[in-house]
Amino acid sequence: MRIVGETAFVLHARPWRETSLLLEVLSQEHGRIGLVARGVQSPRRHVLRAALQPLQHIRLHAVAKGELAQLTSAEALDAAPRLDGEAMLAAFYLHELILRLLPRGDACPELYRAYADTRQRLASDTALGWTLRRFERDLLDVIGMGLAWDHDGDGEPIDPAARYQLDPEHGARRLLSDRGQGQRSQAATGAGLLALAGDRQPSAADVASLRLPMRGVLAHHLGPRGLKSWEMLGQLGRLKPVATGPGQ
Known part of the structure; x- marks a missing residue:
């Protein structure tokens, strides 16, 4: 099968043999595609090699042969955003999520659009x-593992003043008021869940409340092997200086 003029975002690139690359891209019409780009490491093909770096938006031509397609040509459609620090680590995390949870060959134009929007936000x-x-919400929805963000697992409307644990199979479970403070601190606020449902940014505290519950849902679907980016975030946290006073 020939893939002609397909637009895609480069998620991952690694050297293969002496002059080639193995690529993973998220395409608009064919979903995730594995590609072999032969001969791109030679000095005369530096323009093509630059177009095949992670975060780059490209138009490609390829011939599908089994699990991997043979890249025949590609061109950059824009300049990839210049990210550093936490934004670059966030991009690595998003790419790793897609590679682990999205099978190759599943057409998902909605995820392609979500990634395009997220890529732009990372640079803003x-x-x-x-x-x-x-993005976590959108990816879970695309792979059929999303939750009803505005209702709990029993079909009751989410209470913005309550806190909820996220059960990957059942959905949101309201946390009883007599639960310990530690358990409540690791539960999502109802206001945060409703913000996800309505796609409107909540307060910083409500955003923060979503991190660990969403990680739990993702970890369930990832299985026993976690993400390298989670390990890197943990290492980064241990390297940060301890706060010594107000505002630190």
Whole structure:
């Protein structure tokens, strides 16, 4: 099968043999595609090699042969955003999520659009935590593992003043008021869940409340092997200086 003029985002690239690359891309019409790009490491093909770096938006031509397609040509459609620090780590995290949870060959134009929007937000001043939670929500919905963000697992409307644990199979479970503070601190606020349902940014505290419950849902679907980006985030947290006073 020939893939002609397909637009895609490069998720991952690694050297293969002496002059080639193995690529993973998220395409508009064919979903995730594995590609072999032969000979792109040679000095004369530096323009093509630059177009095949992660985060780059490209138009490609390829011939599908089994599990991997043979890339025949590609061109950059824009300049990839210049990310550093936490934004770059966030991009690595999103790419890793897609590679682990989205099978190759599943057409998902809605995820392609969600990724395009997220890529733009990573390069802007949009709150990073909210950007990540929105993409996690969209990815879970695309792979058929999303939750009813505005109702709990029993069909009751989410109470913005309550807190909820996220059960990957059942849905949101309201946390009883007599539960310990530690358990409540790791539960999502109802206001945060309703913000996900309505796609409107909540307060910073409500965004923060979504992080651990969403990670639990993702970890369930990822299985026993976690994400390298989670390990990197843990290491980064241990390297940060301890706060010594107000505002630190």
